[in-house]
Amino acid sequence: MDFDGVEGLRAEGVTRVDGRTMLEHAGGRQRIKEFVECFHQAALDDDLLGEMFYRGKPAHTAHLAAFFEEIMGGRQGYTAHHDGVAGLFQAHAGLRITEEQRARFVELMMAAAVQAGLPSDERFRSALRARIEQGSRFSTVLSQDGASPLSPWPPVGTWDW
Numbered sequence: 392m393d394f395d396g397v398e399g400l401r402a403e404g405v406t407r408v409d410g411r412t413m414l415e416h417a418g419g420r421q422r423i424k425e426f427v428e429c430f431h432q433a434a435l436d437d438d439l440l441g442e443m444f445y446r447g448k449p450a451h452t453a454h455l456a457a458f459f460e461e462i463m464g465g466r467q468g469y470t471a472h473h474d475g476v477a478g479l480f481q482a483h484a485g486l487r488i489t490e491e492q493r494a495r496f497v498e499l500m501m502a503a504a505v506q507a508g509l510p511s512d513e514r515f516r517s518a519l520r521a522r523i524e525q526g527s528r529f530s531t532v533l534s535q536d537g538a539s540p541l542s543p544w545p546p547v548g549t550w551d552w
């Protein structure tokens with residue numbers, strides 16, 4: 392399997408800028424919760440993604456928030472409670488995400504970042520876009536027919552920024 396998308400991840404050690412993790416810089420857990428809620432609503436309303444997310448579980452935003460908290464250097468709740476990268480594999484398996492859907496996903500995430508008031512400084516925004524681009528490519532690979540689990544799965548890790 393092509394693991395394009397794992398680059399930019401750090402397996403250990405959290406990147407701090409001016410002493411702050413990406414999560415702290417973003418405004419903390421509550422701000423991330425607002426960000427994923429904005430994204431989820433936009434995805435539900437979207438012509439390319441709506442059906443895919445409508446079929447999803449209502450817990451999606453909570454899971455997504457746990458994931459972002461962890462990957463931005465906060466608590467490791469997604470690994471502890473949602474099975475880490477194996478859980479991500481399960482969630483995306485069989486979705487057969489197209490390039491058009493992937494690109495729309497990235498645009499809706501970045502629009503949600505603006506809507507939720509995530510920091511607008513260049514360093515944060517460009518890192519967020521780059522990491523979401525990479526992650527979306529990874530999820531797209533996982534979603535295709537024939538994608539097979541890796542053993543062992545890489546850790547969720549944290550984003551370098």
Ligand code: HEM
Nearest residue numbers: 443447448451454455458473482492493496523526527530
């Ligand atoms: C940076 C890229 C991505 C990240 C971080 C991400 C993360 C997640 C997470 C954490 C979940 C919840 C999994 C669980 O239940 O534990 C999830 C589910 C899901 N994702 Fe993604 N994902 C990404 C890319 C994509 C893309 C590109 C698409 C489609 C265009 C997509 C569609 C979905 C769908 C439909 C679900 C299932 C919702 C549900 O049943 O709960 N994801 N994703």
